Amino acid sequence: MARSNLAFQPREGDMVSTSLINNYSIEITAKDAAALTEARDLIAPGTQVSVTFLPGEEMPARVAAAKQVKALGFVPVSHISARRIKSEAELEQFLDALVSEAEITNVFVVAGDPDKPEGPYNDALAVIQSGLLEKYGIRKVGISGYPEGHPQIGMPQLWKALTDKQAILQEKGLDFDVTTQFAFDADPVVRWIEDVRAAGVHAPLRVGIPGPASVKTLMRFAARCGVGTSTKVMAKYGLSIGKLLSNAGPDSLVRDLETAIDPARHGDVRLHFYPFGGLAKTGEWIREYSK
Template identity: 45%
Template sequence: MPSLPLLADFSLEMTGRDAPALADARGALPAGTRVNITFLGSEDHDTRIRAARAVVDVGLTPVAHIAARRLASEGELERLLADLQRIGASERVFVVGGDPATPAGPYASALEVIESGLLEAHGVAEAGIAGYPDGHPDIADDALRSALAEKLAAASARGLAPVVVTQFGFDADRVATWIRRTRADGVSAPIRVGVAGPTNVARLVRYARRFGIGQNAMIVRKYGFSLANLVGQAGPERFLDDLARALDHDGSARDIALHVYAFGGLADTARWAARHR
Protein backbone atom coordinates (compact mmCIF):
# COMPACT_ATOMS: atom_id res chain seq x y z
CA MET A 1 0.00 0.00 0.00
CA PRO A 2 1.62 3.30 -1.06
CA SER A 3 2.30 5.99 1.52
CA LEU A 4 0.91 9.50 1.15
CA PRO A 5 3.55 12.14 1.98
CA LEU A 6 1.06 14.68 3.32
CA LEU A 7 0.14 12.22 6.08
CA ALA A 8 3.60 12.38 7.66
CA ASP A 9 2.28 14.82 10.28
CA PHE A 10 -1.49 14.59 10.02
CA SER A 11 -4.14 15.89 12.39
CA LEU A 12 -7.71 14.74 12.94
CA GLU A 13 -11.01 16.41 13.70
CA MET A 14 -13.62 15.00 16.07
CA THR A 15 -16.73 16.11 17.91
CA GLY A 16 -17.34 15.89 21.63
CA ARG A 17 -19.49 12.83 21.04
CA ASP A 18 -16.50 11.03 19.50
CA ALA A 19 -14.57 11.01 22.78
CA PRO A 20 -15.40 7.35 23.66
CA ALA A 21 -13.85 6.26 20.33
CA LEU A 22 -10.44 7.62 21.35
CA ALA A 23 -9.66 4.40 23.19
CA ASP A 24 -9.96 2.47 19.91
CA ALA A 25 -8.17 5.13 17.86
CA ARG A 26 -5.14 5.72 20.08
CA GLY A 27 -3.27 2.59 18.95
CA ALA A 28 -3.21 3.88 15.37
CA LEU A 29 -2.12 7.42 16.23
CA PRO A 30 1.44 8.56 16.97
CA ALA A 31 1.83 10.09 20.43
CA GLY A 32 1.10 13.80 20.35
CA THR A 33 -1.07 13.70 17.22
CA ARG A 34 -3.22 16.84 17.04
CA VAL A 35 -6.92 16.21 17.52
CA ASN A 36 -9.21 19.17 16.83
CA ILE A 37 -12.45 19.27 18.81
CA THR A 38 -15.31 21.05 17.06
CA PHE A 39 -17.53 23.66 18.73
CA LEU A 40 -20.99 22.40 17.79
CA GLY A 41 -24.12 24.27 18.79
CA SER A 42 -25.68 20.95 19.79
CA GLU A 43 -22.93 20.23 22.36
CA ASP A 44 -22.52 21.99 25.68
CA HIS A 45 -19.51 23.28 27.58
CA ASP A 46 -19.04 20.17 29.70
CA THR A 47 -19.08 17.91 26.63
CA ARG A 48 -16.31 19.97 25.02
CA ILE A 49 -14.17 19.95 28.15
CA ARG A 50 -14.62 16.21 28.67
CA ALA A 51 -13.57 15.62 25.06
CA ALA A 52 -10.45 17.75 25.45
CA ARG A 53 -9.59 15.91 28.66
CA ALA A 54 -10.05 12.55 26.91
CA VAL A 55 -7.60 13.63 24.20
CA VAL A 56 -5.03 14.59 26.85
CA ASP A 57 -5.55 11.35 28.76
CA VAL A 58 -4.62 9.16 25.75
CA GLY A 59 -1.43 11.11 25.05
CA LEU A 60 -2.66 13.16 22.10
CA THR A 61 -2.68 16.94 21.60
CA PRO A 62 -6.07 18.66 21.92
CA VAL A 63 -6.94 21.65 19.73
CA ALA A 64 -10.24 23.01 21.01
CA HIS A 65 -12.37 25.03 18.61
CA ILE A 66 -13.74 28.42 19.64
CA ALA A 67 -16.72 29.60 17.55
CA ALA A 68 -16.90 33.36 18.03
CA ARG A 69 -20.55 33.91 17.12
CA ARG A 70 -21.71 31.05 19.36
CA LEU A 71 -20.28 32.68 22.50
CA ALA A 72 -23.00 34.36 24.53
CA SER A 73 -20.63 36.50 26.61
CA GLU A 74 -17.05 37.34 27.43
CA GLY A 75 -17.55 35.28 30.57
CA GLU A 76 -18.36 32.19 28.49
CA LEU A 77 -15.09 32.57 26.58
CA GLU A 78 -13.17 33.07 29.82
CA ARG A 79 -14.78 29.98 31.35
CA LEU A 80 -13.95 27.86 28.31
CA LEU A 81 -10.33 28.98 28.27
CA ALA A 82 -9.94 28.64 32.04
CA ASP A 83 -11.29 25.09 32.03
CA LEU A 84 -9.07 24.15 29.08
CA GLN A 85 -6.08 25.57 30.93
CA ARG A 86 -7.01 23.68 34.09
CA ILE A 87 -6.82 20.33 32.28
CA GLY A 88 -3.70 21.18 30.27
CA ALA A 89 -5.53 21.69 26.98
CA SER A 90 -5.23 25.41 26.29
CA GLU A 91 -1.88 25.61 24.50
CA ARG A 92 -3.45 25.26 21.05
CA VAL A 93 -6.89 26.43 19.91
CA PHE A 94 -8.66 26.96 16.61
CA VAL A 95 -10.67 30.17 16.31
CA VAL A 96 -13.47 30.48 13.75
CA GLY A 97 -16.39 32.83 13.22
CA GLY A 98 -18.99 30.07 13.34
CA ASP A 99 -22.24 29.43 11.50
CA PRO A 100 -24.85 31.69 13.18
CA ALA A 101 -25.71 34.72 11.06
CA THR A 102 -26.38 36.73 14.22
CA PRO A 103 -23.80 36.59 17.04
CA ALA A 104 -25.09 35.21 20.33
CA GLY A 105 -22.90 37.67 22.23
CA PRO A 106 -20.10 40.23 21.85
CA TYR A 107 -17.94 38.43 19.26
CA ALA A 108 -18.90 38.73 15.61
CA SER A 109 -15.68 37.26 14.19
CA ALA A 110 -12.64 35.16 14.97
CA LEU A 111 -10.56 38.34 14.73
CA GLU A 112 -12.37 39.84 17.72
CA VAL A 113 -11.64 36.75 19.82
CA ILE A 114 -7.96 36.87 18.84
CA GLU A 115 -7.76 40.59 19.66
CA SER A 116 -9.52 40.14 23.03
CA GLY A 117 -6.26 39.28 24.80
CA LEU A 118 -7.95 36.39 26.56
CA LEU A 119 -6.21 33.65 24.58
CA GLU A 120 -2.65 34.39 25.67
CA ALA A 121 -3.89 35.25 29.17
CA HIS A 122 -4.99 31.60 29.50
CA GLY A 123 -1.84 29.97 28.17
CA VAL A 124 -2.69 29.78 24.47
CA ALA A 125 0.50 29.71 22.38
CA GLU A 126 -0.90 28.72 18.97
CA ALA A 127 -4.02 29.95 17.18
CA GLY A 128 -5.54 28.01 14.31
CA ILE A 129 -7.24 30.11 11.62
CA ALA A 130 -9.63 28.93 8.91
CA GLY A 131 -8.69 28.85 5.22
CA TYR A 132 -11.15 28.47 2.34
CA PRO A 133 -9.64 27.06 -0.89
CA ASP A 134 -13.17 26.56 -2.30
CA GLY A 135 -14.32 29.98 -1.17
CA HIS A 136 -17.24 30.77 1.11
CA PRO A 137 -20.87 31.00 -0.02
CA ASP A 138 -21.43 34.26 1.88
CA ILE A 139 -18.02 35.97 1.64
CA ALA A 140 -16.23 37.26 -1.46
CA ASP A 141 -12.75 35.87 -2.18
CA ASP A 142 -11.05 39.27 -1.75
CA ALA A 143 -12.70 39.64 1.65
CA LEU A 144 -11.52 36.16 2.65
CA ARG A 145 -7.94 37.03 1.67
CA SER A 146 -8.06 40.28 3.65
CA ALA A 147 -9.60 38.57 6.68
CA LEU A 148 -6.94 35.86 6.66
CA ALA A 149 -4.18 38.46 6.56
CA GLU A 150 -5.78 40.42 9.41
CA LYS A 151 -6.17 37.37 11.62
CA LEU A 152 -2.63 36.19 10.97
CA ALA A 153 -1.25 39.65 11.79
CA ALA A 154 -3.38 39.92 14.93
CA ALA A 155 -2.25 36.50 16.18
CA SER A 156 1.41 37.30 15.59
CA ALA A 157 1.04 40.68 17.30
CA ARG A 158 -0.31 38.87 20.37
CA GLY A 159 2.61 36.44 20.42
CA LEU A 160 0.45 33.58 19.12
CA ALA A 161 1.88 31.22 16.52
CA PRO A 162 -0.67 31.01 13.68
CA VAL A 163 -1.62 27.85 11.79
CA VAL A 164 -4.02 27.85 8.83
CA VAL A 165 -6.44 24.89 8.71
CA THR A 166 -8.63 24.63 5.62
CA GLN A 167 -12.13 23.38 5.09
CA PHE A 168 -12.29 20.00 3.38
CA GLY A 169 -12.44 19.99 -0.39
CA PHE A 170 -12.38 17.65 -3.37
CA ASP A 171 -10.51 19.54 -6.11
CA ALA A 172 -6.75 19.07 -5.68
CA ASP A 173 -5.91 21.59 -8.39
CA ARG A 174 -8.02 24.26 -6.71
CA VAL A 175 -6.41 23.59 -3.34
CA ALA A 176 -2.91 23.73 -4.85
CA THR A 177 -3.73 27.00 -6.60
CA TRP A 178 -5.04 28.47 -3.34
CA ILE A 179 -1.87 27.41 -1.50
CA ARG A 180 0.35 29.03 -4.16
CA ARG A 181 -1.66 32.25 -4.02
CA THR A 182 -1.64 32.27 -0.23
CA ARG A 183 2.13 31.86 -0.16
CA ALA A 184 2.44 34.60 -2.80
CA ASP A 185 0.41 36.85 -0.49
CA GLY A 186 3.22 36.50 2.04
CA VAL A 187 1.63 33.91 4.32
CA SER A 188 4.42 31.76 5.77
CA ALA A 189 2.37 30.06 8.50
CA PRO A 190 1.99 26.26 8.35
CA ILE A 191 -1.05 25.12 6.38
CA ARG A 192 -3.09 22.03 7.19
CA VAL A 193 -5.16 20.95 4.22
CA GLY A 194 -8.60 19.62 5.11
CA VAL A 195 -9.77 16.39 3.54
CA ALA A 196 -12.70 14.08 4.15
CA GLY A 197 -11.42 10.79 5.53
CA PRO A 198 -12.69 7.47 4.20
CA THR A 199 -16.41 7.14 4.72
CA ASN A 200 -19.60 5.66 3.38
CA VAL A 201 -20.14 6.89 -0.18
CA ALA A 202 -23.70 8.03 0.47
CA ARG A 203 -22.56 10.04 3.50
CA LEU A 204 -19.76 11.64 1.49
CA VAL A 205 -22.22 12.69 -1.19
CA ARG A 206 -24.46 14.26 1.45
CA TYR A 207 -21.55 16.33 2.69
CA ALA A 208 -20.60 17.22 -0.88
CA ARG A 209 -24.09 18.51 -1.62
CA ARG A 210 -23.40 21.37 0.75
CA PHE A 211 -21.11 22.65 -2.01
CA GLY A 212 -23.54 22.22 -4.92
CA ILE A 213 -24.07 19.81 -7.81
CA GLY A 214 -20.77 20.68 -9.46
CA GLN A 215 -18.94 19.40 -6.42
CA ASN A 216 -20.86 16.13 -6.65
CA ALA A 217 -19.48 15.68 -10.15
CA MET A 218 -16.03 16.61 -8.86
CA ILE A 219 -15.91 13.90 -6.20
CA VAL A 220 -17.13 11.33 -8.70
CA ARG A 221 -14.09 12.10 -10.85
CA LYS A 222 -11.58 12.49 -8.03
CA TYR A 223 -12.74 9.63 -5.82
CA GLY A 224 -13.64 7.26 -8.65
CA PHE A 225 -17.13 6.00 -7.85
CA SER A 226 -20.55 6.22 -9.45
CA LEU A 227 -23.49 8.20 -8.10
CA ALA A 228 -25.61 5.33 -9.35
CA ASN A 229 -23.99 3.04 -6.79
CA LEU A 230 -23.71 4.54 -3.32
CA VAL A 231 -22.78 1.32 -1.54
CA GLY A 232 -19.31 0.95 -0.02
CA GLN A 233 -16.52 3.22 1.10
CA ALA A 234 -14.76 6.13 -0.58
CA GLY A 235 -11.34 7.41 0.44
CA PRO A 236 -9.28 10.47 -0.55
CA GLU A 237 -6.22 8.64 -1.90
CA ARG A 238 -6.57 9.97 -5.45
CA PHE A 239 -7.10 13.50 -4.20
CA LEU A 240 -4.02 13.33 -1.98
CA ASP A 241 -1.80 11.85 -4.69
CA ASP A 242 -2.91 14.59 -7.10
CA LEU A 243 -2.33 17.29 -4.49
CA ALA A 244 1.13 15.98 -3.58
CA ARG A 245 2.17 15.96 -7.24
CA ALA A 246 0.79 19.46 -7.82
CA LEU A 247 2.62 20.87 -4.81
CA ASP A 248 5.91 19.06 -5.48
CA HIS A 249 5.90 20.32 -9.06
CA ASP A 250 6.84 23.87 -8.02
CA GLY A 251 8.09 23.42 -4.46
CA SER A 252 4.88 24.68 -2.82
CA ALA A 253 4.75 21.79 -0.34
CA ARG A 254 6.72 23.55 2.41
CA ASP A 255 4.99 23.51 5.78
CA ILE A 256 1.98 21.64 4.38
CA ALA A 257 0.31 18.81 6.31
CA LEU A 258 -3.04 17.08 6.28
CA HIS A 259 -6.09 17.64 8.46
CA VAL A 260 -8.52 14.73 8.24
CA TYR A 261 -12.23 15.14 9.00
CA ALA A 262 -13.40 11.87 10.54
CA PHE A 263 -16.79 11.57 8.86
CA GLY A 264 -16.44 7.80 8.77
CA GLY A 265 -15.70 7.49 12.50
CA LEU A 266 -12.63 8.44 14.52
CA ALA A 267 -11.16 4.96 14.96
CA ASP A 268 -11.57 3.93 11.32
CA THR A 269 -10.11 7.26 10.15
CA ALA A 270 -7.11 6.88 12.46
CA ARG A 271 -6.43 3.36 11.19
CA TRP A 272 -6.69 4.54 7.58
CA ALA A 273 -4.18 7.33 8.24
CA ALA A 274 -1.82 4.91 9.98
CA ARG A 275 -1.91 2.47 7.06
CA HIS A 276 -1.01 5.19 4.58
CA ARG A 277 1.74 6.84 6.60
Protein backbone atom coordinates in the same frame (compact mmCIF):
# COMPACT_ATOMS: atom_id res chain seq x y z
CA MET B 1 -6.71 38.71 -4.28
CA ALA B 2 -6.80 37.32 -7.82
CA ARG B 3 -6.40 33.59 -8.01
CA SER B 4 -4.17 31.82 -10.48
CA ASN B 5 -5.88 30.22 -13.48
CA LEU B 6 -3.32 27.44 -13.74
CA ALA B 7 -2.91 24.44 -11.47
CA PHE B 8 0.64 23.77 -10.33
CA GLN B 9 2.30 21.19 -12.54
CA PRO B 10 5.32 19.35 -11.10
CA ARG B 11 8.52 19.71 -13.09
CA GLU B 12 9.97 16.62 -14.69
CA GLY B 13 12.30 14.92 -12.24
CA ASP B 14 10.77 16.55 -9.16
CA MET B 15 10.81 14.40 -6.04
CA VAL B 16 7.37 13.43 -4.78
CA SER B 17 6.74 14.77 -1.29
CA THR B 18 6.09 12.06 1.29
CA SER B 19 5.78 14.45 4.24
CA LEU B 20 2.07 15.24 3.91
CA ILE B 21 0.96 12.12 5.74
CA ASN B 22 3.44 12.85 8.54
CA ASN B 23 2.36 15.16 11.35
CA TYR B 24 -1.27 14.95 10.24
CA SER B 25 -4.09 16.17 12.45
CA ILE B 26 -7.60 14.83 12.95
CA GLU B 27 -10.94 16.15 14.15
CA ILE B 28 -13.47 14.86 16.66
CA THR B 29 -16.65 16.08 18.34
CA ALA B 30 -17.18 16.07 22.09
CA LYS B 31 -19.27 12.92 21.65
CA ASP B 32 -16.34 11.09 20.00
CA ALA B 33 -14.21 10.77 23.14
CA ALA B 34 -15.11 7.09 23.58
CA ALA B 35 -14.46 6.39 19.89
CA LEU B 36 -11.07 8.06 20.19
CA THR B 37 -10.20 5.77 23.08
CA GLU B 38 -11.09 2.74 20.97
CA ALA B 39 -9.08 4.04 17.99
CA ARG B 40 -6.08 5.24 19.99
CA ASP B 41 -3.71 2.58 18.63
CA LEU B 42 -4.53 3.60 15.05
CA ILE B 43 -3.51 7.23 15.56
CA ALA B 44 0.10 8.31 15.94
CA PRO B 45 1.10 9.44 19.45
CA GLY B 46 1.35 13.20 19.71
CA THR B 47 -1.14 13.76 16.90
CA GLN B 48 -2.99 17.07 17.03
CA VAL B 49 -6.66 16.29 17.71
CA SER B 50 -9.19 19.09 17.25
CA VAL B 51 -12.36 19.10 19.36
CA THR B 52 -15.16 20.85 17.50
CA PHE B 53 -17.66 23.36 18.91
CA LEU B 54 -21.02 22.02 17.78
CA PRO B 55 -24.44 23.40 18.70
CA GLY B 56 -26.25 21.38 21.33
CA GLU B 57 -23.07 20.38 23.17
CA GLU B 58 -22.33 21.82 26.59
CA MET B 59 -19.04 23.42 27.63
CA PRO B 60 -18.25 20.69 30.21
CA ALA B 61 -18.52 18.04 27.49
CA ARG B 62 -16.11 19.93 25.25
CA VAL B 63 -13.64 20.34 28.12
CA ALA B 64 -13.96 16.68 29.08
CA ALA B 65 -13.26 15.64 25.48
CA ALA B 66 -10.14 17.84 25.37
CA LYS B 67 -9.02 16.36 28.68
CA GLN B 68 -9.48 12.84 27.28
CA VAL B 69 -7.45 13.74 24.18
CA LYS B 70 -4.62 14.87 26.44
CA ALA B 71 -4.84 11.75 28.63
CA LEU B 72 -4.54 9.51 25.56
CA GLY B 73 -1.23 11.10 24.58
CA PHE B 74 -2.49 13.40 21.84
CA VAL B 75 -2.40 17.21 21.56
CA PRO B 76 -5.85 18.73 22.15
CA VAL B 77 -6.89 21.73 20.07
CA SER B 78 -10.24 23.09 21.17
CA HIS B 79 -12.44 24.95 18.70
CA ILE B 80 -13.97 28.28 19.66
CA SER B 81 -17.04 29.25 17.64
CA ALA B 82 -17.05 33.03 18.00
CA ARG B 83 -20.71 33.69 17.23
CA ARG B 84 -21.87 30.99 19.63
CA ILE B 85 -20.10 32.56 22.63
CA LYS B 86 -22.76 34.42 24.58
CA SER B 87 -20.54 36.67 26.69
CA GLU B 88 -16.98 37.58 27.54
CA ALA B 89 -17.45 35.79 30.87
CA GLU B 90 -18.45 32.60 29.05
CA LEU B 91 -15.32 32.71 26.89
CA GLU B 92 -13.15 33.30 29.96
CA GLN B 93 -14.81 30.41 31.78
CA PHE B 94 -14.25 28.12 28.78
CA LEU B 95 -10.59 29.09 28.38
CA ASP B 96 -9.94 28.77 32.11
CA ALA B 97 -11.43 25.26 32.18
CA LEU B 98 -9.54 24.18 29.07
CA VAL B 99 -6.21 25.36 30.44
CA SER B 100 -6.66 24.14 34.02
CA GLU B 101 -8.26 20.77 33.24
CA ALA B 102 -6.91 19.80 29.80
CA GLU B 103 -3.65 21.81 29.77
CA ILE B 104 -4.66 23.36 26.47
CA THR B 105 -2.18 25.69 24.76
CA ASN B 106 -3.68 25.51 21.23
CA VAL B 107 -7.12 26.61 20.06
CA PHE B 108 -8.82 26.89 16.68
CA VAL B 109 -10.97 29.99 16.27
CA VAL B 110 -13.74 30.20 13.68
CA ALA B 111 -16.68 32.58 13.21
CA GLY B 112 -19.28 29.80 13.37
CA ASP B 113 -22.55 29.15 11.58
CA PRO B 114 -25.12 31.52 13.19
CA ASP B 115 -26.15 34.39 10.92
CA LYS B 116 -26.11 36.70 13.92
CA PRO B 117 -23.74 36.46 16.89
CA GLU B 118 -25.24 35.25 20.14
CA GLY B 119 -22.87 37.49 22.11
CA PRO B 120 -20.13 40.11 21.64
CA TYR B 121 -17.98 38.26 19.06
CA ASN B 122 -18.97 38.68 15.43
CA ASP B 123 -16.10 36.68 13.98
CA ALA B 124 -12.84 34.87 14.73
CA LEU B 125 -10.86 38.09 14.53
CA ALA B 126 -12.91 39.59 17.36
CA VAL B 127 -11.95 36.68 19.64
CA ILE B 128 -8.29 36.96 18.63
CA GLN B 129 -8.32 40.74 19.27
CA SER B 130 -9.98 40.34 22.68
CA GLY B 131 -6.68 39.57 24.41
CA LEU B 132 -8.25 36.67 26.30
CA LEU B 133 -6.36 33.94 24.45
CA GLU B 134 -2.94 35.10 25.59
CA LYS B 135 -4.35 36.02 29.02
CA TYR B 136 -5.08 32.34 29.60
CA GLY B 137 -1.79 31.07 28.20
CA ILE B 138 -2.81 30.14 24.67
CA ARG B 139 0.33 30.11 22.53
CA LYS B 140 -0.93 28.84 19.16
CA VAL B 141 -4.10 29.69 17.24
CA GLY B 142 -5.59 27.82 14.31
CA ILE B 143 -7.54 29.78 11.72
CA SER B 144 -9.62 28.63 8.75
CA GLY B 145 -8.96 28.60 5.02
CA TYR B 146 -11.34 28.02 2.10
CA PRO B 147 -9.66 26.94 -1.15
CA GLU B 148 -13.02 26.72 -2.94
CA GLY B 149 -14.55 29.75 -1.27
CA HIS B 150 -17.30 30.02 1.31
CA PRO B 151 -21.02 29.78 0.43
CA GLN B 152 -21.78 32.98 2.37
CA ILE B 153 -18.54 34.99 2.17
CA GLY B 154 -16.91 36.45 -0.94
CA MET B 155 -13.31 35.68 -1.82
CA PRO B 156 -12.05 39.28 -1.28
CA GLN B 157 -13.46 39.19 2.25
CA LEU B 158 -11.91 35.78 2.88
CA TRP B 159 -8.48 36.98 1.76
CA LYS B 160 -8.75 40.11 3.92
CA ALA B 161 -9.77 38.04 6.94
CA LEU B 162 -6.79 35.73 6.46
CA THR B 163 -4.23 38.52 6.23
CA ASP B 164 -5.86 40.54 9.02
CA LYS B 165 -5.70 37.55 11.35
CA GLN B 166 -2.06 36.97 10.48
CA ALA B 167 -1.25 40.60 11.24
CA ILE B 168 -2.87 40.65 14.68
CA LEU B 169 -1.51 37.21 15.64
CA GLN B 170 2.01 38.27 14.72
CA GLU B 171 1.53 41.53 16.62
CA LYS B 172 0.54 39.53 19.70
CA GLY B 173 3.44 37.10 19.27
CA LEU B 174 1.11 34.11 18.86
CA ASP B 175 2.03 31.18 16.64
CA PHE B 176 -0.62 30.06 14.15
CA ASP B 177 -1.51 27.69 11.36
CA VAL B 178 -4.30 27.50 8.78
CA THR B 179 -6.65 24.53 8.40
CA THR B 180 -8.77 24.31 5.27
CA GLN B 181 -12.25 23.10 4.55
CA PHE B 182 -12.16 19.60 3.09
CA ALA B 183 -11.96 19.11 -0.66
CA PHE B 184 -12.27 16.36 -3.24
CA ASP B 185 -9.98 17.88 -5.88
CA ALA B 186 -6.28 18.73 -5.49
CA ASP B 187 -6.19 21.40 -8.22
CA PRO B 188 -8.07 24.23 -6.44
CA VAL B 189 -6.24 23.38 -3.21
CA VAL B 190 -2.81 23.73 -4.82
CA ARG B 191 -3.82 26.96 -6.57
CA TRP B 192 -5.01 28.33 -3.24
CA ILE B 193 -1.76 27.34 -1.50
CA GLU B 194 0.21 29.21 -4.16
CA ASP B 195 -2.01 32.27 -3.69
CA VAL B 196 -1.63 32.08 0.09
CA ARG B 197 2.15 32.08 -0.21
CA ALA B 198 2.02 34.91 -2.76
CA ALA B 199 -0.03 36.91 -0.23
CA GLY B 200 2.82 36.63 2.26
CA VAL B 201 1.23 34.04 4.55
CA HIS B 202 3.93 31.53 5.41
CA ALA B 203 2.35 29.69 8.33
CA PRO B 204 1.90 25.89 8.20
CA LEU B 205 -1.14 24.88 6.14
CA ARG B 206 -3.29 21.87 7.00
CA VAL B 207 -5.28 20.65 4.00
CA GLY B 208 -8.68 19.23 4.89
CA ILE B 209 -9.11 15.61 3.78
CA PRO B 210 -12.38 13.67 4.04
CA GLY B 211 -11.76 10.35 5.74
CA PRO B 212 -13.17 7.21 4.11
CA ALA B 213 -16.96 7.06 4.24
CA SER B 214 -19.96 6.09 2.19
CA VAL B 215 -20.57 8.17 -0.92
CA LYS B 216 -23.91 9.25 0.54
CA THR B 217 -22.22 10.56 3.69
CA LEU B 218 -19.52 12.40 1.76
CA MET B 219 -22.05 14.03 -0.53
CA ARG B 220 -24.16 15.13 2.43
CA PHE B 221 -21.23 16.88 4.10
CA ALA B 222 -20.13 18.41 0.79
CA ALA B 223 -23.58 19.90 0.21
CA ARG B 224 -23.65 21.30 3.72
CA CYS B 225 -20.21 22.92 3.40
CA GLY B 226 -20.38 24.18 -0.17
CA VAL B 227 -17.60 21.91 -1.42
CA GLY B 228 -17.35 21.45 -5.19
CA THR B 229 -18.86 18.19 -6.42
CA SER B 230 -19.11 18.44 -10.19
CA THR B 231 -19.44 15.20 -12.14
CA LYS B 232 -15.79 15.54 -13.19
CA VAL B 233 -14.62 16.05 -9.61
CA MET B 234 -16.74 13.17 -8.35
CA ALA B 235 -15.28 10.80 -10.94
CA LYS B 236 -11.74 12.00 -10.22
CA TYR B 237 -12.18 11.34 -6.51
CA GLY B 238 -13.87 7.99 -7.06
CA LEU B 239 -17.41 8.97 -6.18
CA SER B 240 -20.35 7.58 -8.10
CA ILE B 241 -23.84 8.96 -7.63
CA GLY B 242 -25.14 5.51 -8.60
CA LYS B 243 -23.32 3.86 -5.70
CA LEU B 244 -24.36 5.94 -2.71
CA LEU B 245 -23.82 3.16 -0.17
CA SER B 246 -20.35 2.20 -1.38
CA ASN B 247 -17.29 3.52 0.44
CA ALA B 248 -14.78 5.97 -0.99
CA GLY B 249 -11.40 6.92 0.42
CA PRO B 250 -9.04 9.82 -0.26
CA ASP B 251 -6.26 7.75 -1.90
CA SER B 252 -6.28 9.56 -5.24
CA LEU B 253 -6.64 13.00 -3.64
CA VAL B 254 -3.68 12.46 -1.31
CA ARG B 255 -1.55 11.05 -4.13
CA ASP B 256 -2.37 14.07 -6.29
CA LEU B 257 -1.43 16.43 -3.47
CA GLU B 258 1.81 14.60 -2.78
CA THR B 259 2.73 14.82 -6.44
CA ALA B 260 1.84 18.50 -6.83
CA ILE B 261 3.15 19.98 -3.59
CA ASP B 262 6.82 20.92 -3.48
CA PRO B 263 7.95 21.99 0.02
CA ALA B 264 10.52 24.34 -1.49
CA ARG B 265 7.74 26.17 -3.31
CA HIS B 266 4.68 25.62 -1.16
CA GLY B 267 6.18 25.58 2.32
CA ASP B 268 4.96 23.54 5.28
CA VAL B 269 1.83 21.67 4.17
CA ARG B 270 0.20 18.85 6.16
CA LEU B 271 -3.08 16.92 6.16
CA HIS B 272 -6.07 17.40 8.44
CA PHE B 273 -8.58 14.53 8.46
CA TYR B 274 -12.33 14.91 8.85
CA PRO B 275 -13.39 11.38 9.89
CA PHE B 276 -16.85 11.40 8.32
CA GLY B 277 -16.94 7.60 8.27
CA GLY B 278 -15.67 7.22 11.83
CA LEU B 279 -12.36 7.57 13.64
CA ALA B 280 -11.42 3.89 13.41
CA LYS B 281 -12.00 3.79 9.66
CA THR B 282 -9.94 6.93 9.14
CA GLY B 283 -7.18 5.69 11.44
CA GLU B 284 -7.02 2.38 9.57
CA TRP B 285 -6.81 4.21 6.24
CA ILE B 286 -3.93 6.40 7.48
CA ARG B 287 -2.04 3.39 8.81
CA GLU B 288 -2.40 1.46 5.56
CA TYR B 289 -1.53 4.43 3.36
CA SER B 290 1.56 5.16 5.45
CA LYS B 291 3.04 1.71 4.91
